[in-house]
Amino acid sequence: MDDAPSATTQPTLYTAPRTEISQNQGKFRIHFNFPGRAVPEHDDHGYGPLATVVESFMDPGTLIRMHQHRNEEIISWVPDGVMRHDDRQGNELVTDADHLLVMNAGSGFWHAEETLADDPPLRMLQIFVRPHSLDLDPGIQHEPIPNRVDNEWRHLFGPEGTDAPLFVRNAVDFYDCRLAAGTTTTLPSRAGWHTYLYVFDGAVDVGEGSLGYTESALVTDDSDIPVTATEDSTLVAFTINPDAPITRQGTIGR
Template sequence: MDDSPSAQTYPRIHTAPRTDISQNQGKFRIHFNFPGRAVPHYDDHGYGPLATVVESFMDPGTLIRMHQHRNEEIISWVPDGVMRHDDRQGNELVTDPSHLMVMNAGSGFWHAEETLAGDPPLRMLQIFVRPHSLDLDPDIQHESIPDSVANEWRHLFGPEGTDAPLYVRNDVDFYDCRLDAGATTTLPSRPGWHTYLYVFDGAVEVGDELVRYTESALVIGDDDVAVTAAEDATVVAFTINPDAPITRQGTIGR
């Protein structure tokens, strides 16, 4: 059976448990969620241009020293708390529930991350997108985002030229949603694209599949799929063009 993205012509839901791929650096801990690993016999840890979704923890008073990324788009989504950023371009930025940051690393971007001693413990997602081309011009985007509305998807980034507040340089859209227990919405979709969902908090039913805290589901196909909250839940979703041209030379998101 051919399980490649282009071979799937009907909706199929692949669920994945909490990842067991982690790194523990004491005050900084990360868990790597690889969307391609949800699909049996699929030969890529990523899925098209979406390389990995990293659950990151930073204790108060943590500094990740200046370091370089290349050839990846890195998105920092912070639903609670603050993540403090500075870089060699002179930016000092705070990403929090009202702001989203996209680092278009391109040919090279140096940055550091920090939480101060008085900051709350931080749990966030750092999303790694494979760009369509190598050694693009480096840039950083840091923008206010619309207030979330309960039980509605919020479109936060997309390919260049979309109406999302921020962009990445490949065919991925990103949405988040806070669902009240019992509420139902429709999973974001685009014709010919597939959708990856990650449960940040709570639990939801994706079609007939129960997906719990830190678990995920990859929906292959673009038909409407219901998402119902089994309890209060915060979820994110990515619509992905599985046939988009990709590069695989990112510092982390290969």
């Protein structure tokens, strides 16, 4: 007797529209994307160690004065334009398309952000990761990142000890990709981990669904899922260990 063909199992994929959770401070505007809210009856706005992905806008000539973060890892990803940083450790840093900034706030880190009057309008992502333990040593990383290769995922940060250029102190990997219209790639995945995808620009078909500008999807297994750009797109993706130990005492990314 022949074996019956096995049924094709579709990946578990939840999509979310553009967030309605925002703050408008005039020259500084932010939109909070909470990956956990994509999953029905999920009791956490974050998803494991990934607390929130914040879309931030700064007009030219904007200063966000010196302030403190504690017990969170804050990553600034700037695909275009510049974000100027200074802190109480004496660092004066410029984050742009060629650099990534990670503040490992730990027990406390003070910093300020600024755009100058002749800088271009800034739109960036600020990513908040929950560390595995409270009151770790504070520090900052500001490093050049590998050149982008169109239509390929670029690994930008990961847990300590990985081959990513920068690290965070929990089980999250971060990738970006510029995907040309009509091109297909596979969503980053890792055995036993889940993946969160955010469309910074453009539109894509992902699995059985579609995502547009600032929409997102959470894949709650480690399936290989095709992503096809229906227009030129800029994408970011996070692979996440949903069972990693986390803290919930961050200044913003609780």
